[in-house]
Amino acid sequence: MIKYDVAMGPFAHNANSSVRIMYTVLLTLLPAALFGVYQFGLSSFVVLLVSCLAAVLSEMACLILMKKSWKACLDGSALLTGMLLAMSLPSTFPITLTIIGSVFAVVMGKQIYGGLGQNLFNPAMLARVMLLICFPVEMTRWATPTPLDFSHSLLTVPEGWLHFDGMTAATALSTERKLPVELFNIFFGQQAGSLGETSAIFILLGGIYLLYRRIIHWAIPTSFFFGLGIPALIAHLINGQQYLPFWNEWFSGGAMLGAFYIATDLVTSPTSVRGQLLYGAGCGLLVWLIRTFGSYPEGVAFAVLIMNAASPLIDHYMRPAVYGSRSLKEQKS
Known part of the structure; x- marks a missing residue:
């Protein structure tokens, strides 16, 4: 007679689905995106619109070519x-390069x-690094x-807000790294940069909401913040004249x-x-190393891609215990 060691799963469910998660994340990003449009003008709205449309349409094309339901491109991913x-x-x-980057992200970074x-x-x-x-x-x-x-009582639209060729400037990380930027300027976007670099307060609020909803851990x-902040603090x-304070590293770029x-x-x-924990700390440390000693002023994209490659190896050596497994029962006995 065979003696089975039955291991029942918890079968826990909640209201979240992949579609719900995607659109919740999108909604939390919307305030930062709208603030970026408010800061940089019509050109930033066009970049946002073209990038999103190119991503959805390229995914639709891939699904049709693979003879799958094209409606899957509406899942929010x-x-x-x-x-x-x-x-x-x-x-x-440039709009053309925006389309190239967005198509590359979906086709070469996801569908392939x-x-x-x-x-x-x-x-x-992946697309950002390629570009x-x-x-x-x-x-x-x-x-x-x-x-x-x-x-004033009437809305004033600056001349550069409606133009597509604004005045360029260096970001807080690409100028003199010896000079810290005031915390107020970083939080409220009073500096040059991308949409995601100048809306720290809105991104922080959106991240806190995602933590509250348990969409992210x-x-x-x-x-990530410890991995970036500890070496920056040390x-x-x-040498305070050569290295930026940790809060400047946290809220810049x-x-x-x-x-x-x-x-x-x-x-x-x-x-x-x-x-x-290891993955996040590795991302933060690599960001600081690339910013401080690398040729690029910003290192988030490179750091994330490097740790993405290491993620399967981390999972292999830090695999969580399977619910109901014999090893887990032996540890409790």
Whole structure:
């Protein structure tokens, strides 16, 4: 007679689905995106719109070619990829290159691996790195904010707000790294950069809401900020004239967007809490190393892609215990 060791699963369910998660994340990104349009003008809205449309249409084309239901392109994943890519681009980025980047993100970063849930690398960051390597001049041409003026009784629209070729300037990370930027300017976008680099307060609020809804886990954002902040703090204490303070590293560039929206990608991050802690800390440390000693002023995309490649290895050595497994029962006995 065979003696079976029955292991019952918990079969826990909640109201979340992949579609609901995607659109919830999109909604939390919307305030930061709208603030970016307010700051940089009509050109940023065009970049957002074109990137999102190109992502959805390219996914639809891939689904039709693979003889699958084209309605799957409406699940929110392609739309989220397009928005994340747009938020990492300059507000005056050329439309043609925006389309190329968005199509590359969906086709080469997602569909070529088998579609949703199969990709090894974050599609938006894969496209951003491709654009940065192929078109470095266009990718580092950051526009100066020209926000709408509500200080008077009538709305004042600055001249540069309606134009597609704004005045360029250096970001907080690409100028003199010895000079910290005031915290107020970082939080409220009073500096040049992409949409995702100048809306720290809105991205932070959106990330807190995602944590509250348990759509993302606290392990990756927390370890990301520790991995970025601890070496920055030590270096600043050693030589405050050469290295920026940790809060400048946290709230400048794409660190906030990377910690809450990119590194926390459910597909490309580890599954166990221990693995997520290691993964997030690795992302943060690599961001600081690339910013400080690398040739690029921003390192979030490179750091995330490197840790995406290491994610399967982290999962292999930090695999969570299977519910009902013999080893788990032996540990409790």
